[in-house]
Amino acid sequence: MDLKRKFGTSIGITPFGSLGSSLASASASITKLIVKNIPKSVNKNDIIENLKKIIQNQSINITIPAGIPADVAHKIEAxxxxxxxxxxxxxxxxxARNILNGKSLGDKKLQVDFYEVKKVIPTPAPAPIETSEEPKKKQKTEKKPKEQNKKADETKKPEETKKETSVENKKKETKSQSQSQPQPQPKEQSTIENNDNNENNNKEEEKQKEKEEETKVSTVRNNKAVINKITQQLSSCAESKNYVQLVKSYNYLKKIGAKPDHITYGVMLNACVRCQEYKKAKEVFDDAIKDNVANDVIYTTYIKALCEVDMTSAYEMIQSMISTKPNIRTFNSIFRGCVRSGDIEITKGLISLMKSNEIYPDSTTIEYLIKIYSDHLMIQDIWDLLAKVYERMEGQISPICFSRLSLASLLAGDIKSSVKALGITDDILAKAPQTLTTSHKNKGKLSERNKISSSLFERIGKQEINEECERVRSYLNKITMNNAKIKVKFYNMESFNKIYFSKNSFKTNVNRISDESSGKELDAFNELFNQYKKGGVYYKGTDDVDLNTNRYLKMEICSGHGHWVTERAGQDLDADWISLEIRYDRIFQIWSKAILESIDNLYIVGGDAHKSLKEVIPDGVLDEVYINYPNPPVWKGADRLINELFLVEINRCLKKSGTLTIVTDDKPYSEQIIEILSKSKKLLKVYKPASPDNTYLTPLAEDYGYSYFNKLWNNGQRVKRYCIVITKN
Ligand SMILES: C[S@@+](CC[C@H](N)C(=O)[O-])C[C@H]1O[C@@H](n2cnc3c(N)ncnc32)[C@H](O)[C@@H]1O
Structure with a gap:
């Protein structure tokens, strides 16, 4: 049994909220407190004496177990x-929990959580589930309880010593409940208690309570096996991103009037986030609130979903967490959102909130904060932060923090800081084991397939850091060689005139320094478009030198880190380029590449592709549009970027005979796009395949250029890329 599974982390959960939910879902169990972090040097009698002194409550029994139960062993510090x-x-x-938690005993601070000792009572067979085959099979197998009891016994013991995720726990519980009831009581539970205390009284009370509870909640338990089974289904739907089945299973639960616990809701919510179905996530979260089972994990998952939709709501949600306290994972979820959205005000608000909740940052928080500050060129804030945490976290801070600091310092014109951060990055990289490129530590939970791609990401992450350092180093060299003639100094990228942040996507968080009402922030873009409205003949001569020449306006949508677009713009001096990307941190990447590589012919639009084209790009100005590796739909049937409406919108922006090129490594996505193109009457009127043989797919040119995802493609040895090229009629 995992503590977290039963009570969430229970840190800071208000007693009644937490206990209420645990009673509803696990009625045949005894709730105790587990006091952790007691120094081994204190003997058992002294522990009891000390705890009694602190809690001052005679009716609470204190026992010291002879050994640490296996289910919590991994959470107990040596x-x-x-x-x-x-x-x-x-x-x-x-x-007692509130009084004891955080109190000192010896040189340690006590940690107190709720702990549930489960007493298993024979449960009637669960109701058959019509929506899946699994329960039918189970009904058959339940005819042989004895044999299955044995099986459950055999499989159980070694597993219980392992660290498990909530879902795994749930699966295991489901397995044992459906296969072997009555279930034998786990061995370690019976050895928990030390006989030198009032254990007998305690047991009597427990038995009495069990009896009472058993009669009251047999219906709930009856459903529990069904709930567990469906939770298992929800979890596998999440793995395979089978959203249709996911919703079916969830609706079934609701239809039978079952009361899922926080684990089931957690699994369902997480699945909605994985499938990017945020509306459904809201519905599930609301259900969990109604059922009074929303713990910190559920809040955290929902906040993660909100970050994808509206950062302000995510921030309001974390602020509203009073009875269920946020933990560091909750904060990290929203800081991650701030990295992507560039929300500096929310970041500052979160820091204050962490302070008032006495929550300390971990290495992930630090990485996020440094990324956010870097993207806003807040160099001094980064050094101040590092000064506070470096000693405590030495060896845990990812080198990406320092390479990013080095880059940001350079852009802010702080050469000294840039050189210093670069040196630290080099040091860490030289000493670091292969794996130290990001500070996220969840690899243990990954499936085999994910492990492969995670190591791929890790390798590329390291390569990215090296490349970032290389760009900084080479610019620093240029500065020295040119005797400080070239320099950069920006206050932030938001003040850069060739970047426009869409009002639809960056509502309030971007600090626009120009006067919005006058529309000045689009000045550079309007100037650019005016040239192309006149036919793309670009005059940049002085009175005596006529440089009339044909120029082209090209655009990449979904530029990611900007490798491809900066490389193309850097080489293609007869064209102006526009790069469009929704993520703030990635816009920063594109911008910094353009600055350090002195690319003058690149403009950046920050925002959602659908809305920003309408907002920024006039009719008929673009010669070429590219979309490289767009995110494919998360599940079959989900919304996707490239649909009929979007293709029509791109058509509006293109000049006559202008081309649209889409490159993807996802075959089904390429097939879907071709299907739309070849079946939509609207699109057939405005586009045709560019290839002379009238096919949509075209071989990708050798010198097409490379991008981050291109690199993933190469390293991951994927076999094929699909390139669709169409022309505006
Ligand atoms: C798979 S990445 C590919 C990035 C880049 N083209 C490459 O090849 O490395 C897709 C990119 O599209 C961006 N994106 C996704 N949806 C978007 C939208 N609606 N509007 C603008 N950008 C979007 C993502 O932030 C991400 O950077």
Whole structure:
């Protein structure tokens, strides 16, 4: 049994909210407190004495187990001991928890969580589930309980010592419940208690309580096997991103009136986030709130979903978490959102909120903060932050933090800071083991397939850091060679006139320094478009030198880190380029590449592709449009970027005979796009295949250029890329 599975992390959860939900879903169990982090040097009698002194409550029994139960062993720090506290009155128990948590014993601070000792009572067979085959199979197998009891016993023990995710736990629980009821009580639970205390009384109370509860909640338990089974289905739907089945299974749960617990809701919510179905995520979150089971994990997952839709709502949600306290994962989820959206004000608000909740940053928080500050060229803030945490976190801070700081310092004109950060990056990279490029530590939970792609990302991550350092180094060299004639100094990229942040996508968070009402922020773009409205003849001569020449306006949509577009713009001096990207951190990447590589013919639009084209690009000005590796739909049938409407919109922006090129490594996506193109009457009127043989697919030119995803493609040895080229009629 995993503590988190039963109570969330329970840190900071208000006693009644948390206990209420645990009672509803796990009625046949005893709730205790587990006190962790007790120094081993303190003997058992002294532990009991000390704890009694602190809690001052005679009705609470304190026991020190002979050994650490296997289900919590991985959460117990070496050199520390634990104690259990039990009391029939749960509110007294929760008061004791509040009193004890964080108190010092010896040189340690006590950590107190709720702990559930499960007493398994024979459960009637679950109701058959008509929506899947699995339960039918189960009904058959339940005819042989004895044999299955044995199986469950055999498979159980070694597994219980392992660290498990909530879902895995749930799966295991489902397995044992459906295969083997009644289930034997886990061995370690019976050895938890030390006989030198009032354990007998305790057991009597527990038995009495069990009896009472058993009669009251048999219906709930009856459904529990079904809930568990469906939770398992939800979890596998999430893995395979089978959204249709996911919704079916969830709706079934709702239809039978089952009361899922926080695990089921957590799995469902997580699945909605994975499938990018944020509306459904809201519905599920609201259900969890109604059922009073929304714990910190559920809030965190929902906040993650909100970050994709509206950062302000995500921020309001974390601020509203009072009874269910946010933890560092909750904060990191929203900081991650701030990296992507560039929300500096929300970042500052979150830092204050963390302080008032006494939550300390971890290395992931630091990485996010440094990225956010870097993208806003807040150099001093980064050094101040590092000064506060470096000692505590030495060895844990990713080199990407320093390479980003070095880049940002250079753009801010702070050469000294840039050189210093570059040196630290080099040092870390030289000393670091192969894996130290990001600070995220969830690899243990990854499936085999994900492990492969995660190591691929990791390698590329390292390559990215090296490339970033190389760009900085080479610019620093240029500065020295040119005797400081070239320099950069920006206040932030938002003040750069060749960047436009769409009002639709960056509502309030971007600090526009020009006067919005006068529309000045689009001045550079309007000037550019005016030239192309006149036919793309570009005059840039002085009175005596006529440089009339044909120029082209080209655009990449979804530029990512900007490798491809900066390389193309850098080489293609007869054209002006526009790069469009929605993520703030990636816009920063594109911009910094353009600055350091002195690319003058590149303009950047920050915003959602659908809305920004309408907002920024006039009719008939673009000669070429490219979309390289657009995100394919997450599940079959999900919304996607490239649909009929979007293709029509691009057509509006293109000049006559202008081309649209789409490159993807996702065969089904390429097929979907071709299907739209070849079946839509609207599109057939305005586009035709560019290839002379009238096919949509075209071989990709050798010198097409490379991008981040291109690199993934190469390294991952994917076999094929699909290139669709069409022309405006
Ligand atoms: C798979 S990446 C490809 C990036 C780049 N073209 C490359 O090949 O490396 C897709 C990019 O599209 C961006 N994106 C996704 N949806 C978008 C939208 N609606 N509007 C603008 N950009 C979007 C993402 O932020 C991401 O950077």
């Amino acid at each position: 050199g520390t001991n634990i104690a259990f506290l039990s009391c029939p009155n749960l509110s007294q128990l929760s008061m």
